[in-house]
Amino acid sequence: MTALTRTQPAPAEAERVFHLVRRAAGLSDVKAEVEANHDDNRWWPTSITDPRVRMAVAGWSSRVSYRMIGTYSRVVGEAVSTGFDGLVAASDDELAEFLTPLGLVGSRVRYFRSLTNLLLRWEEESIDPTVEGADCDALIAAFAQEVRGASYKVAQCALLYARGYHCGVIPVDSGMVTKLAPALGIDLPSGPIAHERFRYLLEAVTVERADDLRSLAHGSEYAVSIPEASVPSWWTHLVLIYFKRLYLNGPSPRLCSLRPLCADVVNCPHTRATPGG
Numbered sequence: 001m002t003a004l005t006r007t008q009p010a011p012a013e014a015e016r017v018f019h020l021v022r023r024a025a026g027l028s029d030v031k032a033e034v035e036a037n038h039d040d041n042r043w044w045p046t047s048i049t050d051p052r053v054r055m056a057v058a059g060w061s062s063r064v065s066y067r068m069i070g071t072y073s074r075v076v077g078e079a080v081s082t083g084f085d086g087l088v089a090a091s092d093d094e095l096a097e098f099l100t101p102l103g104l105v106g107s108r109v110r111y112f113r114s115l116t117n118l119l120l121r122w123e124e125e126s127i128d129p130t131v132e133g134a135d136c137d138a139l140i141a142a143f144a145q146e147v148r149g150a151s152y153k154v155a156q157c158a159l160l161y162a163r164g165y166h167c168g169v170i171p172v173d174s175g176m177v178t179k180l181a182p183a184l185g186i187d188l189p190s191g192p193i194a195h196e197r198f199r200y201l202l203e204a205v206t207v208e209r210a211d212d213l214r215s216l217a218h219g220s221e222y223a224v225s226i227p228e229a230s231v232p233s234w235w236t237h238l239v240l241i242y243f244k245r246l247y248l249n250g251p252s253p254r255l256c257s258l259r260p261l262c263a264d265v266v267n268c269p270h271t272r273a274t275p276g277g
Helices: 011-025 028-037 051-060 066-082 084-089 092-102 105-124 136-146 151-163 174-183 193-208 210-219 233-248
Strands: none
Touching (some): 011 193, 011 210, 011 233, 028 233, 051 066, 051 084, 051 105, 051 151, 092 105, 136 151, 193 210, 210 233
């Protein structure tokens, strides 16, 4: 994996990110999705308390469509019932049968086995990925390097879920790299490293504008619980990820084609001037 160092985002980039979060947070459909997934996420439920199972589930959720949420939830429930040690003790054939409903069985089995190896190494070296003050950047880099099929985007999700929603990590999926970043006029490097570069930028903006973002969530009357001592990174992540899914995957006719030059983002004069917009 390519080494990265954190740098402060350009002021114009930071302002565009904050402005988009502010506009997206005011959209009723985005708000509904965020409220439904903030305090107890459907993909990464709070009912799982073992960080090791959480890291396994985070990887298994990759490349599972929204249409399969019911099937995915059943597999997650079975994983919790079996327990991490039970999953480790299972044969590859047994794991494959267990994971068959999610597809890509071989890849998911290899992910789990290599995750187990990484966790054993961390245990031997007294590395606890959930401890307060842990170097998340180093943990994510090691995870992406050593866990088969993880790369940065899955590593980010695994560490976020293991540490808890409000740990400060903002996962960046492929759509955020290919659709959200261009919508913001942000250039990213090619390849998997783009996920880390964009994560660094989003996390820096969230820390810098933490009070403003918290006020935004409160002022927009979001029915969510954001711990007082935490930066609202989880809330910001969900606002962006659901804006991306609802408005950029299409894209929506309400989305201005002149972004990021147009500051209104959605429902602006440019979209209203377009037939059918």
